[in-house]
Amino acid sequence: MAKFPDYLENKTIFDEKDFFDGNRFKFYEFALFLYEEYHGCYIDNRPHVFTGKKYEPLNIDVVRKMTIKYIPSLREQQNKEVYQKLKTLCMNNYQEQCSARYIGLKNGIYDIVEEKLKAFSPQYYITNIIDVDFNEQAQSDLIERFIKDISNDDEEVEQLIYEMIGYGLYRDNFLQVAFFYYSPGGNGKTTLLKLLHHFYNPENTTALSFNDLNDKFKPANLQGKLVNIADDIDPNRIKDTGNFKIIVTGNYITLEFKGQDAFEFKPYVKLIFASNELPMSNDKSEGFYRRMVIIPMLRKFGKGGQKKDPMLLNKLITPHNMSALLNLALKGLKRTLENNEIIEPKITRKTKEEYQFDNNPVLQFIEDATDKDYRQLPVVEGRNTDKAYEIYQIWCANNGYHHMNKMNFSKELSKLGYKSVAYWSKVQEKTKRFYVKETTNKIYDTNGTILKTLQ
Structure with missing residues (x-):
């Protein structure tokens, strides 16, 4: 205390x-x-x-x-x-807590709007103080070199990291995003997270895993915290993203500590996760993907890569270096507030697209299905819905995926522009439904023969 x-x-x-x-x-x-x-x-x-x-x-x-x-x-x-x-x-x-423009520091309250340090006063209803002095003259080649290295000399990624750190100081989730550091290991991820843990002050941080967010009691610990920093996120499939979305958007949430009454609060905690591999998720909605900022870390340190300094963290967390990092973070926050968005580098967008593809077997199935060198007949487009679903089930079994039920399969296809239309099947002598898109020009009966040619 x-x-x-x-x-x-x-x-x-x-x-x-x-x-x-x-x-x-x-x-x-x-x-x-x-x-x-x-x-x-x-x-x-x-x-x-x-x-x-x-x-x-x-x-x-x-x-x-x-x-x-x-x-x-x-x-x-x-x-x-x-x-x-x-x-x-x-x-x-x-x-109510005072405006997020006021940031509690070791030597005063910093006003991000006026860019001035103010004296501590009970008039500022603030519950978070980071143990870093504001010194506008502080600079650190070591801090800047470290961020440049872990960014793999990508200036956009550098800018993103500083903006993310600054966003963590701001007690409002106006960007409505969470951060996922992704790397195969040995590239500075652990050092960065320990640095952030020290920078924000341990009493302002939690370390809940993604799946912990849906626990009955654990999310209550997020109240009044600046950041949640979770290393080695569970690679198991994410089944529920409900609380994740509420927390990231900063909407009111009702939670409880064990043995105590439930209470409602508006979280401002920023979620930062890290993993060697990104977990697959049952949620494939645009709302889920939109809230993800995936940051790949590609620089290799240690054996087979850039020389590793075992004492680097101790060198980074000196008071002067922390003040220098604060200046860089405040500049990043200022940019974010002016732009009303955080930078999303090309490599993060590319990585997210790859993740969306890997996370959705239906997308992979459709890609295989449209390979003309592999298929004589379309697998989905113009095909009977039962037949297309049967082929999808076989594809899942052959590729190690659990297939979804037919209703959800059709929902996923509808996101890709497919709809089901009824036509008379000559083979089955009854009306059946077929998947079509705007580009569909042929309907195939259940035996594969052309049933109808569309204009």
Whole structure:
């Protein structure tokens, strides 16, 4: 917990006798004193007190620290009673976190709009402080060289990394994207994530995996965090992206800690994942892909690649280097705010397209199906829907995929421009449905003969 500064603790002349009536301790009066002294309030449906730089969640440990400063003779049961009364008093003062333009730093509150450092004050309802000083003169060749190296000398990727770091400082998910670092290993990914963990301050970070986001209790830990940094994302198939989408878009979500009542909050945490391989997902919607920024890391370090420095992380995280990284991140954030979007380099777009193809067996099936050197008859276009689905099932079995049901198969085809149309089948002597596109010029009966030629 943050240390209460002397100016805050000593600003009121305190007399312990004021809170006793003989031997009777005045619980309410002492709780009221603490409430006024430490600017008690409710933020994000939780009680908070101002600890000199930021507002910190109120809990029994915070109260113990307060009472041992003022009345060290209080018993534990009295501490608990003070805590309950102070928590109730905080409910009289509901506050929202101040504008995301204000960023809590080690030596003050930085205003990204005015580009100025302001003094700490209880008027700034901020719950996050990163342990980095603002020094506008700070520069670091080492930091810039490291980012350039892991970007494989791709200037667009460099810019993206700085913009991502700056976005992590901004307490609003206006970009509505998450970041996926992808690499086969040995290319600086782990060093980067450890650097970010240190930069943002561990108390402002979590490390939930993608699948943890759908746990009943774990996502509650995201409340009040700046970034979630998860290394080695589970390569197993992603089955549910519901909470992921809510968190990335910054919409209100209802969660709970184990054994406590559910609560609602608006997350501003930025999700950063890393893996040696990107996990496949059941969600193939544009809404899912749109929220992904995939960052390939192609530079090889160590054996067979660029020389590796085992002490690099220790060199990177010096206070001066962190101030230099902060300047680069703030410049990146400024660009993002001005453009209202984050840069998406050519290589990230290409990697996402490849991921979408790999993640959707139907796309792969269609590519095989349209290979004229491989097929004498179209597999889908102009074919009976039952026959096309039968061929798809065989293709899945031969290629190691689990096939989806026919309804979902048709839905995926509809995204690709296919629709089903009814025609009379001469072979089966009844009406059957066939897949067609705007380019379809022939309809094939169930035995493969041409049933109809379209204009």
